[in-house]
Amino acid sequence: MSILVFGHKSPDTDSICSSISLTYLKNKLGVEATACALGEIRKEAEYALNYFKVDAPKIIDSLNPDDSVIVVDHNEYAQSIDGLEDANVLEIIDHHKLGGMKSNLPLSVRIMPVGCTCTIVYNMFKENKVEVPYEIAGLLLSAILSDTLLFKSPTTTELDKIAGEELSKIAKIDMEKYAMDMFKYGTSLDGLSVEDIVHMDFKEFEMSGKRVGIGQVFTMDIDSVFGKKDEFLVYINSTDYDMLVLAVTDIIKEGSYILYKGEDSVLSGAFGVDASQGVFVDGVVSRKKQLVPNLTDAISASN
């Protein structure tokens, strides 16, 4: 019976691409294996699969007790498929903290503190002297670019960078351009209304007696917002908040564009910028650690 290979629930690009790539490697080594996914493919992974013309893995939501499985990109029951406790886990390949799984038999576990599971899988190709074909190189690289945010995440290691460099040659890809296109597609706001976007991740606060709403959206699809800037402002001003800030956060540029209802002086005070609709605030990426305390202080100071 074929061994099932899968990443975590709500699969990201690494979970999808490491499942497919490790399955390819296992097949090459004579082991019958099938890549699976524990949920719908997200847009970012879809971009990689489309670009390299690879079929999406089959989605599964349950196991039989006699299934043999290989677990990638996670090692915790809570993040995995129901019934994993009773399945025969043959192997775990991951880059997260140790999650308390148990087995009845000795197995292979390879956990490394690197930025991406696909970096480990790529090294397994090398160790086993199996050639990495074009489309597998593309998927491995897509996951590495995704997990390390184009090598800018603090989780990035030298091994991830070396893997990225080597894979980009096989996949014939300009990493910077490809990553940007993939991130943009992955964070696309297409089809969402102005109201949807403002309330996508929205929280309300009370600051010095004022009702303040703060929405944040992580996207590199800035055009979707700025192309409809006036519509956003009409909607934001129509709300009954004393102040409302929408932060459109670009994780690569490490800052946020802000649209707001409120006094310019408060916004200037909070973020040290000349307040204007859509101004880019360098370095501000966290609502909890930056947006909320800065606004709280600025509103308090303006009273």
Add this chain to the structure above:
Amino acid sequence: MSILVFGHKSPDTDSICSSISLTYLKNKLGVEATACALGEIRKEAEYALNYFKVDAPKIIDSLNPDDSVIVVDHNEYAQSIDGLEDANVLEIIDHHKLGGMKSNLPLSVRIMPVGCTCTIVYNMFKENKVEVPYEIAGLLLSAILSDTLLFKSPTTTELDKIAGEELSKIAKIDMEKYAMDMFKYGTSLDGLSVEDIVHMDFKEFEMSGKRVGIGQVFTMDIDSVFGKKDEFLVYINSTDYDMLVLAVTDIIKEGSYILYKGEDSVLSGAFGVDASQGVFVDGVVSRKKQLVPNLTDAISASN
């Protein structure tokens, strides 16, 4: 602060030798590490340390919460030092089933279904292109010979055999002879009385109304028993059991020498041998699966 490297409680040869060898490798790679042991060194490991003139690791029985550690030859809290849950576990190298440990941070875990932790450590030397010196080769090999019972254990893999072959050349050792000497020293019955040996692992059974005692001792130090055969028989015959069998089990020859109080015909019936004191019964190594059922049947048949 130096990283503490240790195997399981009640350390066997693999726990001792993998701690020392991995510590040597880490030091060579520029990481400050100290080999430790979670208990007294047993005689078998002592043989290897003496032969290759290596100091025993320091024995520890507690950790500070800020200690950083590398865990070898186990991956379960119950088998490890108190306080491991709160320590900073940097790495785990093991060949056992997965034991449910958790970590707060990503770490390195290398678990492989091979016969011995030292086989994995040896491969880490190769991967890191660090030369294995004579005495480290000797310790790695000692652990492999111990855990695989000179490659006869069913847990033995091709990787263990290859490691053994290569290490035996560096350590300049005849594996067969060295293993026998080490096993003999490790299972020595020196200093134990006849009564101690008979009762070392002794159980009493009722078979067809008869009181039957069965003692078993695993040793390759057969001479310690056979040199005092008459003393053993005087003692055994002085007991008030209807039948008493002492099985002196040689795990390498995969059989047991038996000394007994009882009827020759029953012994012959039970084990298919010409009953005589000290006769070798080929293939009989388990009290539960062989000694007890065979004797039960033979006593029942003789009634």
